[in-house]
Amino acid sequence: MQPKPATGGRVALSFAAADLAATPVAAAPLPLVGLDRPAGEHALAPSGPAITQSWRAAGDEPVQVASLAVGPPVVRLFGRLLPEGAARLTASRAARPPTGVPAVGVPQRIDRPTSDGPPSDGRPRRPRRCTRIRPPADVVKLEDRLQYLLQPPLEALLESESLRFPFHPFPYQLDGVAFLFPRRHAVLADEMGLGKTMQAITAVRLLARSGQLTRVLLVCPKPLVSNWRREFALWAPELSVATVEGPPAARRYAWRASSAVVTIANYETVVRDRAVFKSPPGGPDAAGVTTDAASPPIDGVGLDGAGPATPLAFDLVILDESQRIKNPRGATSGAVRSIARTRSWALTGTPIENSTDDLAGIFDFVSPGLLAPGMRPRAMGAAVADAVLRRTKERVLTDLPPKLIRDEQIALSDEQWQTYQRAEQEGVVALGERGADVAIQHVFELVLRLKQVCNFDPATGASSKADRLEAELEECAASGRKAIVFSQWVETLERLGERLGRFGPVAYHGRVPHGRRDGVIERFRSDPGCHVILMSYGAGSVGLNLQFAGYVFLFDRWWNPAVEDQAINRAHRIGAAGPVTVTRMTVAGTIEQRIDEVLAQKRELFDEVFRADSAPGSYGLSRRELLSLFDLQSPEGRVRDAG
């Protein structure tokens, strides 16, 4: 506001606050004050009119003074009562104590210690670290975002009297809980051993306490069901847990009538019983899914069998080892995607197991439509940035005991070496004789046969690897330590079991009935005479907590480094008491060494994916790579895919 100068005299301008506006300004001439106030400026708004007055000093010409009253500023407010505040206010007006009605979107008020005085030990009880629950990107309304931003730090909630934990979580685990808590679509892709289970359970616990969850479905591989039950009992003892298992009547009851907050089912059960998720229910299995005759599927009818029941719906569905649904055309993926749910979380240590399409398959469940197969890695990374949390041990567990990896090159005995050479030469000759008819399947069979010869001579039973393993286990047992031995084949494990009897071995593989597996783990854990557990990659590489084992032996190598990592991380995980020594046994000069070289390249490429947001086309062995193992670099078109 620029006052116009009065004609024929000097102009001065003075200001007064509103309550001073009527007071005449000083008669003395005032310096000219220019005002530059752009239109729309949100400043103290002058609300009084400009007043021009003439003042005359003795003997001087009149001086015109423009006075401007400055009124109180316009203060614009934005804000609201939060749900808990509204409930409190209502309760206060009704002269009742606060009802404690859980507020939507905010954790329920948690009981606090009754003592009003300072802590008895005199030490400050304030949390040292503040983990904020930040709103996810898909929460767009400011009102909703503030609901999260205004919450106290996660530590303050967890340290409350009624939310005790058996162990104090690591800071990165609290970050993971704060990541999961507000999200409807989330993939927790931490490296194996970082405690995805605990993070998921704690987030469920918080959501349940805030009234946002009343029914949760957790789907996991069958061998891990009992592990999840234990973990829920440990980390969230107040949450009721039911398991869907057994004959159809029991499963139907568990699906329909259970009042448990958490329902645990394995993938096979979900596929088998998927009629309970569908509307309209019932009808034969149209997807052609094979079913176990001893455990037939249940239909979608109600408990009384009188008619269709309402399709089941859950507030949250969690998929553990979610790489199981990487194929969106598979029955497992179809079954879990058919479940009505509000929140969808996936837990996996290997979000990209073979190609970036694996991640797209997982997101078909987590957030359908967000990703599409064939997307460029960089675009894919950008699309899922807010929905995926992945941490590695190197990044977050600086105090985890070291993992020492030894690549042990073993020379075969003369006898076993001759057997190997004979098998390879005959196999390669056989492949060559097939000419244009050779298929990947034939190459694969040869690789398997040669790997088995590297383990044990089929004719004599000789095994240089087993000899070395025995020697290693002597030292392990003498020091009172325990070891895990992984192999691809049950036959190999059984032969090892015969040779390693003095170490009290136990076995955990596909031929061990599920009902006995917990007992096997328990014996390995508690029996001081049991120094070795013999595990197959398939049965033992996921979900088990074997931190008390200080040694891991990869007796033969798996095709995929991610699976090997999972196996190693049964021992090298949170709670590991000391260094974990991993021995990767490879027979020099054989197919094993060639596979190891290819896998090493793959591993480097995979690391590059997570650093540079670019993924390899494949993480396992491709057709070309399989052929290269035998120098069968045929012209394109000669080798057809066995499909």
Place this chain on the structure above:
Amino acid sequence: MKSTDATDPHGDDPTFGYLAFLEDEAVGFTGGYLIVTATGRPLEFHCTAPLAASRAQQILFGPTLRPYLLGEQLGRTLVRRSAIKASVVVIADADAAPAAADLPVVRLAAREPSTPDQPAAAPQTAIRLPGVTAWAHQRHAQQAERWLQQLTQSVDPCEPFERITQAIREAQRLGQGQPGDQMSGNRLSANTEASDRRAA
């Protein structure tokens, strides 16, 4: 919106009204007021649009401009407009003290373990908390200390200031509270102190 006393008559369930300000050379001062329970849980939140003084106003108010803006204008408006009447108003900036004329006011300052407290000027009394020193009028000091001890068991008594800062920044990031911004109906309720005065 008329303030209502939501605390119980015995003072065992106090509420804390945290008053904080963001100062930005470009847009001026933005105030935020967060009322929390004794466990740190949020009950009510309000923030203002940025308020800047013109050059002329800076000259007019001189050294009193800041307490005028923070305490008498932004702060007082925020405290008056809240639905819940806090048991105690907590500030970090001494210039915000005039905001609450009829409520106890406590000023917090983080304290290094080895740093002695600043001497309290009467009638202010210093209250020592873990890592924090609080100043309150001696008339309220005893009660304020009891409440703050209660709060300290759950949260860092300075921590809610950080929440206010984040909330204000989020509001500004999303375009709320910007100059010339018109509030949309589905977002936070908006009102202006001046327009209310005019209506009155």
